[in-house]
Amino acid sequence: xxxSRLQSLxxxxxxxxxxxxxxxxxxxxxxxxVALIAKQNxxxxxxxxxxxxxxxxxxxxxxxxxxxxxxxxxxxDAATWADDxxxxxPETAPWHFIDIPRGAAKGTFVCNSADSCITLVLAAQIKVxxxxxxxxxxxxxxxxxxIHFAGDIHQPLHCTTNNDRGAxxxxxxxxxxxxxxxxxTAESYKENLHGAWDTDxxxxxxxxxxxxxxxxxxxxxxxxxxxxxxxxGINFDDWAWDSHEDAETKSYGKLNKKIPIETPAPVTxxxxxxxxxxxxxxxxxxxxxxxxxxxSSTIQEQIAKAGFRLAMILxxxxx
Numbered sequence: 001x002x003x004s005r006l007q008s009l010x011x012x013x014x015x016x017x018x019x020x021x022x023x024x025x026x027x028x029x030x031x032x033x034v035a036l037i038a039k040q041n042x043x044x045x046x047x048x049x050x051x052x053x054x055x056x057x058x059x060x061x062x063x064x065x066x067x068x069x070x071x072x073x074x075x076x077d078a079a080t081w082a083d084d085x086x087x088x089x090p091e092t093a094p095w096h097f098i099d100i101p102r103g104a105a106k107g108t109f110v111c112n113s114a115d116s117c118i119t120l121v122l123a124a125q126i127k128v129x130x131x132x133x134x135x136x137x138x139x140x141x142x143x144x145x146x147i148h149f150a151g152d153i154h155q156p157l158h159c160t161t162n163n164d165r166g167a168x169x170x171x172x173x174x175x176x177x178x179x180x181x182x183x184x185t186a187e188s189y190k191e192n193l194h195g196a197w198d199t200d201x202x203x204x205x206x207x208x209x210x211x212x213x214x215x216x217x218x219x220x221x222x223x224x225x226x227x228x229x230x231x232x233g234i235n236f237d238d239w240a241w242d243s244h245e246d247a248e249t250k251s252y253g254k255l256n257k258k259i260p261i262e263t264p265a266p267v268t269x270x271x272x273x274x275x276x277x278x279x280x281x282x283x284x285x286x287x288x289x290x291x292x293x294x295x296s297s298t299i300q301e302q303i304a305k306a307g308f309r310l311a312m313i314l315x316x317x318x319x
Contacts, residue, residue: 025155027199028067028080029211030303034151035079036215037307046318050075050143057140075147082148095121097158097166100244103261118153119236122146129317150310154302156247157194159240163262167193167251169270169277172285174200186269187277196287197251205296222304229308234316246298254294257283
């Protein structure tokens with residue numbers, strides 16, 4: 001590799017580190033569990049259409065897949081595609097979340113339509129599926145976005161911010177493992193609270209189960225609540241606000257130290273908002289067995305809700 005090309009690559013990598021989009025909600029196992037729960041609750045027509053659209057328009061084989069591809073099931077495989085697609089299309093990064101500020105009253109926050117956000121994008125992608133003139137490729141991508149974003153909107157830290165990029169800028173000691181700075185300029189750390197909710201806590205709650213076993217267990221556990229979720233209907237704003245409330249009462253609320261609500265400010269990296277992550281680091285927040293026991297039921301319920309409500313969306317499109 002010549003020097004100029006190497007320098008260009010290093011610049012690109014640095015930009016990714018400084019301005020990388022927030023972590024993938026629920027991680028590989030969480031998103032796949034959402035898809036598997038949805039499959040168990042799809043009507044035959046919807047299941048047939050999902051398999052047909054995704055099989056006839058497969059994922060680009062040249063796309064780097066962070067999660068191992070699931071060759072046996074197109075819907076489960078599609079569940080993590082949007083995060084891989086985002087890496088090549090950073091303009092879709094804001095689609096994965098909605099930055100409702102901590103402390104905001106319900107109904108007072110309006111998504112910036114210029115930047116877009118998960119509530120608007122979910123509606124837009126459903127419209128693509130319902131538009132007869134949409135190309136087969138566009139419909140397949142829209143379906144993949146819907147499968148993924150149904151998971152994202154139920155991850156509480158994808159529906160809130162405290163000038164901390166959805167708690168990506170809240171370093172935590174995770175089961176005794178101290179947070180380490182991963183980028184000095186951006187003041188980013190691993191472990192952080194967002195990452196714990198995305199992946200680490202889900203894997204601990206799975207407790208050795210396969211994603212299929214985990215999905216079956218959650219589908220059975222929360223089946224008695226399906227009727228009430230069904231009767232509440234499909235309302236993306238309500239889903240986002242419910243997740244936002246879970247972030248306040250559980251994600252932040254069960255930490256060992258109270259995190260004050262910040263005055264909203266523009267944030268690009270964890271060095272912004274008067275060095276938000278450095279200030280949070282000083283709180284010495286801990287995520288361990290006590291925290292897990294307090295939030296485990298919420299994580300399980302949100303994943304189950306995501307799966308069942310994804311089925312609601314697709315059953316409505318293809319009754």
